[in-house]
Amino acid sequence: MQGPSSRRSLAGAALVAACACLAAGPSPAEEAAELRGFRIGMAVSDLPSEGYTGFACGARPETALDGWGGFRACPPDPATGLREVRFRYDDAANPLARLHDRYAGTKVGGQPVLLSLLIGEGARVEGLRIRTDPGARLFERKRAMLFGEQVKNRYGEEGWTCTDAAPEAGEEPVGGVFIKEHCDKTTADRRFSLDRWLYRRAGEDLRRFSGGTAVTILRRGG
Structure with missing residues (x-):
């Protein structure tokens, strides 16, 4: 029988093996995957049937889906023609979620996120969208904009073209920091x-700031 320390060690090892964190670069076996077992270009029929829940249209979250195959119930994006399917990690399929709430929920790189697959008419995954969860706890929202640095680290620091927007009327820094990047x-x-x-509206409660990261990854030509 395993003692408490052994169980903790096994849990820690399992976490390291299971966590697909953007903060670390991909191993050779994972190089083609954007997130966990999701690879842009894969067929909808090959998407995992277990471990995920909460399927809904990204553009219409009130439209629940039975699974990946219901993607055509979602409206196509006017610009790309892709249909966005939002989903969550299923805590019931994650034994680590029962150990501590830090392992529960839908997280990437330790940050609570909203996840979507972008699916084309050919029933293939053409893109992935990750947005930090605006409903996360305060301390998690405070560091949500740092998730962008993890994305750059994961996909390479070179080659990014970035622009910074100035504050609009009524927008103020948070703790002396203003970011609209x-x-x-490609x-x-x-x-x-x-x-x-990262900013807040003038006169608002300090806890009601706006801060986060959103990344969209598309197959080139998709």
């Missing part, structure tokens, strides 16, 4: 769009 990057087979922001 947009970045683009590689041989991917197009990346990254946004980071």
